[in-house]
Amino acid sequence: MSATNHLNAFLTALDADAALIHRPENIRYLSGYAGEGCLFISRDARAVVTDFRYIEAAGREAPGWPVERTDTERKQADVARELCQRAGVRTLRVETDFLTHDAYLALEKALAGIALEPMGGVPEKLRQIKDGEEIACIREASRIASQAFIDILPRLHAGMTEIDAKIELEFQMLRLGSEGPAFDTIAAAGVNGSLPHAVPSGHVIAEGELLTLDFGATYRGYRSDITRTVAFGKVSPELRAIYDAVQTAQALALDFIGPGRRCCDVDKVARDYLDARYPGAFGQSLGHGVGLYIHEQPRVNFNDATVLEPGHVVTVEPGVYIPGVGGCRIEDTVIMTSGGVVNAMHAPKHLIEL
Ligand SMILES: [Mn+2]
Numbered sequence: 001m002s003a004t005n006h007l008n009a010f011l012t013a014l015d016a017d018a019a020l021i022h023r024p025e026n027i028r029y030l031s032g033y034a035g036e037g038c039l040f041i042s043r044d045a046r047a048v049v050t051d052f053r054y055i056e057a058a059g060r061e062a063p064g065w066p067v068e069r070t071d072t073e074r075k076q077a078d079v080a081r082e083l084c085q086r087a088g089v090r091t092l093r094v095e096t097d098f099l100t101h102d103a104y105l106a107l108e109k110a111l112a113g114i115a116l117e118p119m120g121g122v123p124e125k126l127r128q129i130k131d132g133e134e135i136a137c138i139r140e141a142s143r144i145a146s147q148a149f150i151d152i153l154p155r156l157h158a159g160m161t162e163i164d165a166k167i168e169l170e171f172q173m174l175r176l177g178s179e180g181p182a183f184d185t186i187a188a189a190g191v192n193g194s195l196p197h198a199v200p201s202g203h204v205i206a207e208g209e210l211l212t213l214d215f216g217a218t219y220r221g222y223r224s225d226i227t228r229t230v231a232f233g234k235v236s237p238e239l240r241a242i243y244d245a246v247q248t249a250q251a252l253a254l255d256f257i258g259p260g261r262r263c264c265d266v267d268k269v270a271r272d273y274l275d276a277r278y279p280g281a282f283g284q285s286l287g288h289g290v291g292l293y294i295h296e297q298p299r300v301n302f303n304d305a306t307v308l309e310p311g312h313v314v315t316v317e318p319g320v321y322i323p324g325v326g327g328c329r330i331e332d333t334v335i336m337t338s339g340g341v342v343n344a345m346h347a348p349k350h351l352i353e354l
Pocket of ligand 1: 225226315317331
């Protein structure tokens, strides 16, 4: 069982008597539980702390974990105090990079005498390297997203809006088995294409425009991330050149990436190519880790010297964004393995002219 291995690795890495886990992805990673609340984890004890709505779900999703029920009289901080007293905890790690200020103050007040220490990214570091079960889930989420793109192509046409395109994609991913969008779907056409994180609008897509679709599926909590840019009719030579440059930059980075490569060097391969042709038009990172959350470590940017190794799953997503003209991004989710690299996406990448 995957979560048990994750929990054991966490306890080995935890330099404290106990920990409280609040970030939903970390709760799921360490226990399998996917509802609200938090986890208490010490050397000899553990518990899911939640309210009436999730008691039964916690029992199903995290078998073997005692469930501590909170209510209006017995709040989460009170339960934490009881559990810490029972376990003789003197140092407790908490997710200071996630808790609200008020939640932290409530814990501090309830846990007087116990040293609260920052979690320091312990679960996030473990989550970088995916095991076989996790990779199988990411591959399925990737298969769903790729297939949804292929399936909706015949239904994309000039005259529809960005929102229409988003609905087609999300509907098809649900039909194919996605639990829900991996993140807010991006559909950006024409001049909106220069906004890397555009919110789909009522913009009516016209002939001669590019449409960038950035989306992903979720399977057993694990996510996928893909971007494809398609053309409506014939686009201008200027837009065609942007597409070709992005596609080439992505191909160069995909050829280069693999176990043993540093993230910053992978980023540089695509960045140097695009900067020479479109200076300043590629202003974001080349990619990021993907797993239970959409943006994880490592970051594939100039700043991250992480050496890629088997089990890392990252995106490769160069783009060109020119205000007033438009933009293009092409993205795949790729898996580092002992044998090299597996591209989890099978959706086509040549410029499709609808
Ligand atoms: Mn991405």
